[in-house]
Amino acid sequence: MTESVGRVVLVGNPNTGKSTLFGVLSGLSVRTANYPGVTIEKKVGRLADVQASVELVDLPGTYSLSPRSPDELVAVEVLTGELPGEPDADLIVCVVNATLLRRNLFLVSQLLELGKPVIVALNMIDSARGRGLSIDCRRLSEHLGVPVFPVSASRREGIEALKEGILTSLRQRPEVKPQRPLPQRFYQLCDEFTERLRGATKVAGVTLPSRYLVERAIIDRDGEAQRQLLRRFPEIGGEGIEAFRKRIEGELAPLSDVECDSRYAWAKRHLEGVLADGGTGSHLPTERLDAILIHRVWGLVIFAALMFLIFQFIYAWSGIPMDAIATAQDFLGERVAAMLPPGTLRSLLIDGVIAGVGSVVIFLPQIAILFLFLAILEDCGYMARTAFLVDRVMGWFGLSGKSFLPLMSSFACAVPGVMATRVIENRRDRFATILIAPFMSCSARLPVYLLMISAFVPATRLLGGMISLNGLVLMAMYLVGVIVAIPTAWLLKRTLLRGEPAPFVLELPEYKLPDARTVLARVWEACLAFLMRAGSLIFCASIVIWAAAYWPGDHSRIYELERQIESAQAPAGTGSAGVEATEAEVANWESELKAVRAQTLEGSLLGRIGHAIEPLVRPLGWDWKIGVGALASFPAREVIIATLGTVYSLGGDVDEESEGLISTLQAARWPDGRAVYNVPVALSIMVFFALCAQCVSTLMVIRRETNSWAWPLLSFVYMTTLAYLGALITFQVASRLFG
Amino acid sequence: MLTLDQLQPGQVGRIARVDGTDGIACRLREMGFVPGESVRFVAAAPLGDPLKCVIQGSRIALRGSEARRVAIFEIEASQSPDAVGVVAKSIGYATAGP
Numbered sequence: 063m064t065e066s067v068g069r070v071v072l073v074g075n076p077n078t079g080k081s082t083l084f085g086v087l088s089g090l091s092v093r094t095a096n097y098p099g100v101t102i103e104k105k106v107g108r109l110a111d112v113q114a115s116v117e118l119v120d121l122p123g124t125y126s127l128s129p130r131s132p133d134e135l136v137a138v139e140v141l142t143g144e145l146p147g148e149p150d151a152d153l154i155v156c157v158v159n160a161t162l163l164r165r166n167l168f169l170v171s172q173l174l175e176l177g178k179p180v181i182v183a184l185n186m187i188d189s190a191r192g193r194g195l196s197i198d199c200r201r202l203s204e205h206l207g208v209p210v211f212p213v214s215a216s217r218r219e220g221i222e223a224l225k226e227g228i229l230t231s232l233r234q235r236p237e238v239k240p241q242r243p244l245p246q247r248f249y250q251l252c253d254e255f256t257e258r259l260r261g262a263t264k265v266a267g268v269t270l271p272s273r274y275l276v277e278r279a280i281i282d283r284d285g286e287a288q289r290q291l292l293r294r295f296p297e298i299g300g301e302g303i304e305a306f307r308k309r310i311e312g313e314l315a316p317l318s319d320v321e322c323d324s325r326y327a328w329a330k331r332h333l334e335g336v337l338a339d340g341g342t343g344s345h346l347p348t349e350r351l352d353a354i355l356i357h358r359v360w361g362l363v364i365f366a367a368l369m370f371l372i373f374q375f376i377y378a379w380s381g382i383p384m385d386a387i388a389t390a391q392d393f394l395g396e397r398v399a400a401m402l403p404p405g406t407l408r409s410l411l412i413d414g415v416i417a418g419v420g421s422v423v424i425f426l427p428q429i430a431i432l433f434l435f436l437a438i439l440e441d442c443g444y445m446a447r448t449a450f451l452v453d454r455v456m457g458w459f460g461l462s463g464k465s466f467l468p469l470m471s472s473f474a475c476a477v478p479g480v481m482a483t484r485v486i487e488n489r490r491d492r493f494a495t496i497l498i499a500p501f502m503s504c505s506a507r508l509p510v511y512l513l514m515i516s517a518f519v520p521a522t523r524l525l526g527g528m529i530s531l532n533g534l535v536l537m538a539m540y541l542v543g544v545i546v547a548i549p550t551a552w553l554l555k556r557t558l559l560r561g562e563p564a565p566f567v568l569e570l571p572e573y574k575l576p577d578a579r580t581v582l583a584r585v586w587e588a589c590l591a592f593l594m595r596a597g598s599l600i601f602c603a604s605i606v607i608w609a610a611a612y613w614p615g616d617h618s619r620i621y622e623l624e625r626q627i628e629s630a631q632a633p634a635g636t637g638s639a640g641v642e643a644t645e646a647e648v649a650n651w652e653s654e655l656k657a658v659r660a661q662t663l664e665g666s667l668l669g670r671i672g673h674a675i676e677p678l679v680r681p682l683g684w685d686w687k688i689g690v691g692a693l694a695s696f697p698a699r700e701v702i703i704a705t706l707g708t709v710y711s712l713g714g715d716v717d718e719e720s721e722g723l724i725s726t727l728q729a730a731r732w733p734d735g736r737a738v739y740n741v742p743v744a745l746s747i748m749v750f751f752a753l754c755a756q757c758v759s760t761l762m763v764i765r766r767e768t769n770s771w772a773w774p775l776l777s778f779v780y781m782t783t784l785a786y787l788g789a790l791i792t793f794q795v796a797s798r799l800f801g
Numbered sequence: 802m803l804t805l806d807q808l809q810p811g812q813v814g815r816i817a818r819v820d821g822t823d824g825i826a827c828r829l830r831e832m833g834f835v836p837g838e839s840v841r842f843v844a845a846a847p848l849g850d851p852l853k854c855v856i857q858g859s860r861i862a863l864r865g866s867e868a869r870r871v872a873i874f875e876i877e878a879s880q881s882p883d884a885v886g887v888v889a890k891s892i893g894y895a896t897a898g899p
Contacts, residue, residue, distance in 0.1 A: 125828065125831040125832055126827070126831040128827055128831070130824045130827065161858065162857065162858055162859050164833075164857055164858075165832065165833045165857050165858075165859065168831055169831075282827070283822045283823075284822075284823070316822075317822075318822050318826065318827065318830065321830075322830040322831075322835050323835070323836075326835050348860070349843075352843075352853070352860070356844065356846065356847075356853065357847075358846075358847035359847070361847055362847050446862070449862075450846050450851060450853065450862045451846055451847060453846065453850065453851050453862075453864070454846060454848035454849065454850045454851070455848065457850075457864075463851075562823055562824050563825070564824075565824055565825040565828040565829070565863075565867060566851060566862070566863065566864050566867065567825070567828045567829060567832055567861060567862070567863045567867060568851075568861070568862045568863070569832070569859055569860065569861055569862075570853060570860035570861070570862055571860075
């Protein structure tokens with residue numbers, strides 16, 4: 063491994079092809095994590111195919127370095143080298159969209175104020191040429207005082223020259239004088255202010271923020287830089303800063319005008335003689351497509367059809383790999399069973415480890431397929447249009463159009479849905495979306511609904527046979543989640559996630575063919591992030607639940623029976639057949655095994671808790687067995703069916719369509735002879751499952767995406783509470799209606 | 802004075818000012834909504850909001866509430882070829898050579 067020669071930070075506006083360029087520059091070496099304490103993604107790679115080792119950091123796309131949230135402040139601090147624990151950036155590569163050069167220079171003008179070496183990568187140079195724009199890169203470079211490299215990341219043009227430029231700059235370490243695009247007087251006054259702060263640093267024992275962030279604290283009213291400054295120098299007070307602003311504004315003009323006038327004037331000056339517009343009908347293809355794709359009728363029709371197709375594909379395509387994973391899990395279990403005698407180790411391996419790993423891996427097909435579609439939609443430019451089309455509807459409950467796809471995805475599975483919220487750059491909107499996403503009825507709830515509906519809801523047809531009651535109840539269950547999610551989002555946005563409304567100012571990028579590499583890289587990142595971060599925790603949780611269902615208990619009879627059954631079933635002549643048994647005997651042993659298993663589960667920690675909470679679940683119309691089932695399915699809700707199978711001593715191998723389980727449930731009786739299950743009980747169970755946070759994977763993904771334990775905990779508590787209340791109301795109301 | 806949300810589809814206005822100093826106003830300025838710039842209102846979303854417009858060569862979607870902050874002081878002749886085409890068709894004007 064060669065010695066590291068430096069750290070390069072990539073920054074740029076959204077829709078500049080920055081992710082594609084990052085992918086091309088870094089090859090397959092990308093790792094993702096979060097910066098400590100915030101939710102912005104830290105994407106790190108290494109410059110590929112060069113002799114030296116150069117670290118490459120990708121920052122989220124941004125229009126400016128004017129931080130308005132803690133997350134945006136972190137992004138600025140990465141650039142200024144102020145983030146604790148992060149090495150200073152040696153070089154900033156600013157990715158600029160060549161077709162929107164003037165607006166992109168706003169950000170460039172801020173970067174040049176930092177006094178760090180900067181390289182401009184003029185990306186999408188091919189589309190600029192295509193629409194007749196000619197850009198004099200040499201002159202632009204002279205004007206800006208930094209190297210400018212024309213590149214096309216999607217066509218892999220100019221990449222070698224850019225890499226060479228990066229290495230040259232890192233070796234030479236040029237001395238850089240910060241540029242001053244704002245009026246001279248502004249900087250003079252800011253220096254005066256800084257001197258005052260410097261006097262206070264000795265008293266307060268705090269460090270002064272960088273010059274750039276002090277200036278931001280003055281320019282951005284109520285921005286994050288101001289909050290940071292006030293945290294360090296509380297004695298100045300918001301009034302102190304405001305008084306100083308008034309002084310500057312008295313001499314110059316309102317600060318926001320000063321900044322934008324100066325920067326756009328700066329951009330205009332620096333573009334003189336650089337840009338020649340040949341004017342060949344600019345972006346007509348995109349306008350033509352938009353005329354259809356956001357049309358008030360056709361736009362919605364195409365949108366609905368596309369969403370429908372995507373979910374069809376998720377269901378259709380993920381079925382095969384998911385079955386394969388389940389088969390592999392069974393196969394592994396059998397191999398282990400063949401190698402180990404019945405005992406604790408075997409149970410740990412099969413019911414704990416293999417089942418635990420299986421419960422993680424089973425999500426991968428859905429994650430991969432969903433992210434494949436999301437990445438294609440995003441890369442071709444349609445994603446922004448979906449936000450545009452549905453923003454009004456999402457606005458009714460305090461969210462924006464950007465929340466739509468993550469929520470829609472959550473109907474397949476909340477895990478990729480929560481991961482997909484990364485497209486929402488506003489933290490409060492993003493968290494509100496994350497917190498309501500698990501209310502969308504995911505595919506794991508479907509088996510529970512199907513079991514309860516087929517067992518207890520009469521197959522009546524309404525409206526002269528046009529509508530089946532079963533279908534109606536199923537739809538109602540899907541609606542329950544949505545109906546609860548709306549006021550929850552509304553409430554969250556007014557309490558915990560209150561704040562300045564998020565701007566819905568969204569660039570609608572040019573349509574283009576998706577870049578295969580960028581798309582596959584996103585799928586790969588999503589899968590890896592899920593496996594590495596959430597997977598380990600899901601695995602641990604599965605082991606804990608296995609242990610709670612296993613201990614305390616005497617398993618010797620179970621093992622004895624298992625041994626007897628296995629040796630009786632072993633093919634004759636293998637030498638192990640010590641026991642001769644008739645089929646009737648084996649059947650007897652099997653039914654005894656099921657009964658003993660049920661007893662052991664009842665005596666285990668989980669079973670005891672189930673008994674202990676029986677008074678709590680009685681008002682829901684449940685007996686302790688349903689209580690245990692609900693408890694055991696907290697790691698993953700689909701477990702309920704296998705657990706009910708176990709407590710009703712049917713063995714673990716049942717599914718929602720097994721006649722045995724349905725008839726057993728229908729026959730279950732309270733001690734006084736009443737049926738345990740009836741329509742109100744079935745409804746109460748379904749409502750409970752519709753609303754409850756019974757999915758460790760989702761909670762762990764929430765933990766990962768919010769970078770804190772508080773949010774998954776909150777999510778767990780309020781979802782469980784709502785589920786309980788919902789089930790309670792459902793049972794009480796329904797038993798009065800139907801009872 | 803007119804605001805951006807009052808333009809008709811296809812109309813082009815010249816920006817007088819953007820109101821406010823909060824995050825939304827800042828974002829609008831960063832994205833090119835600055836005094837003197839021309840902005841063309843293209844179309845509204847199917848439910849009437851947000852609005853799509855073109856400024857400095859980029860297509861921006863913004864909500865009506867945000868567009869209300871953008872004051873327009875002058876409406877330029879429509880530059881939209883589509884709108885011209887529609888008008889020409891509606892008055893039965895066959896496209897003739899120059």
